[in-house]
Amino acid sequence: MNAEIHYPGGGLILPLRSAYDWELMLETVGDCAARKGGLSLCMGKYEWRVGRAETASPETCSECQGPLRKVVYRRNRRRLCSRCMKATQ
Numbered sequence: 417m418n419a420e421i422h423y424p425g426g427g428l429i430l431p432l433r434s435a436y437d438w439e440l441m442l443e444t445v446g447d448c449a450a451r452k453g454g455l456s457l458c459m460g461k462y463e464w465r466v467g468r469a470e471t472a473s474p475e476t477c478s479e480c481q482g483p484l485r486k487v488v489y490r491r492n493r494r495r496l497c498s499r500c501m502k503a504t505q
């Protein structure tokens with residue numbers, strides 16, 4: 417499986433073959449979201465909108481109810497942390 421990251425003015429494709437690849441991809445997505453404000457992430461059958469988390473009053477993850485501190489993954493009306501997003505793939 418590949419992760420396709422699209423943002424205004426560019427994008428990149430990262431292979432997801434190992435736990436390390438996942439780590440690298442989540443880090444890259446976090447950096448991109450922080451720098452560019454938002455991006456889309458296509459992976460397998462899902463497309464996610466990724467954005468910066470509200471630091472002042474963090475939202476909570478729809479799945480684990482944990483605070484979303486850095487990056488928020490949105491699909492349909494759900495918002496997930498990176499751990500729960502990974503678990504849906």
Ligand SMILES: [Zn+2]
Binds near residue numbers: 481482498
């Ligand atoms: Zn979660």
